[in-house]
Amino acid sequence: GEDVEQSLFLSVREGDSSVINCTYTDSSSTYLYWYKQEPGAGLQLLTYIFSNMDMKQDQRLTVLLNKKDKHLSLRIADTQTGDSAIYFCAETFLAGNTPLVFGKGTRLSVIA
Amino acid sequence: SQTIHQWPATLVQPVGSPLSLECTVEGTSNPNLYWYRQAAGRGLQLLFYSVGIGQISSEVPQNLSASRPQDRQFILSSKKLLLSDSGFYLCAWSEGDRTYGYTFGSGTRLTVV
Numbered sequence: 001g002e003d004v005e006q007s008l009f010l011s012v013r014e015g016d017s018s019v020i021n022c023t024y025t026d027s028s029s030t031y032l033y034w035y036k037q038e039p040g041a042g043l044q045l046l047t048y049i050f051s052n053m054d055m056k057q058d059q060r061l062t063v064l065l066n067k068k069d070k071h072l073s074l075r076i077a078d079t080q081t082g083d084s085a086i087y088f089c090a091e092t093f094l095a096g097n098t099p100l101v102f103g104k105g106t107r108l109s110v111i112a
Numbered sequence: 113s114q115t116i117h118q119w120p121a122t123l124v125q126p127v128g129s130p131l132s133l134e135c136t137v138e139g140t141s142n143p144n145l146y147w148y149r150q151a152a153g154r155g156l157q158l159l160f161y162s163v164g165i166g167q168i169s170s171e172v173p174q175n176l177s178a179s180r181p182q183d184r185q186f187i188l189s190s191k192k193l194l195l196s197d198s199g200f201y202l203c204a205w206s207e208g209d210r211t212y213g214y215t216f217g218s219g220t221r222l223t224v225v
Contacts, residue, residue, distance in 0.1 A: 033213045042118075042202055042216035043156075088156070090213070099146060099171075100214060104155035 004103035006089055011109045018076040020106045022089030025070065029091040032065065033100070034074045037086045046074070084110045114139035118203045118217030125224055131190040133220050135203030138184065143205040145186040146214065147178055150200040162186060163208070198224045
């Protein structure tokens with residue numbers, strides 16, 4: 001079955017780069033997503049990548065996709081205290097109406 | 113533009129009481145709708161999803177139910193709450209092809225006492 005795995009915690013110093021990793025099992029995944037959840041709030045879509053892409057960059061965010069290893073990463077450059085949140089990786093296979101599969105989330109703590 | 117509304121934001125209910133959480137979407141038609149639960153501030157558990165009026169798929173057997181009485185309205189209910197129903201409930205919607213992922217509501221914090 002489908003599964004998405006993430007490490008649970010990451011701690012970085014303000015100004016450093018953060019790299020959040022995700023692995024998935026469904027090789028037929030078409031779109032992969034990164035969501036951010038701040039305390040007490042809903043999830044906010046940060047970025048997504050199509051499976052036919054290797055990399056996508058959006059300001060401080062860089063997404064890397066290794067389809068061979070089924071590995072997705074999110075790099076946040078110049079990490080700020082406002083980046084402290086839980087980050088969820090998610091995947092979908094666009095046949096039928098199967099829902100997104102989410103990882104358990106990585107809690108990023110930024111130390112000033 | 114599309115918006116999603118979820119209420120109430122916070123709810124404290126006694127064990128055995130009923131529950132009704134409501135979610136509505138504006139600015140789109142025939143959205144896919146989802147209910148998730150997040151326990152202890154961690155992973156998301158998909159509870160129900162709907163691809164059309166009256167079409168509900170249940171992912172987890174439990175004492176919760178969902179209904180979609182109108183195209184853009186999704187309701188999560190329970191006849192008798194359990195302590196284990198406490199958590200953060202999130203509603204979300206997506207276009208049929210889900211290209212741009214889900215848009216989530218702001219969530220309801222439910223505490224069963």
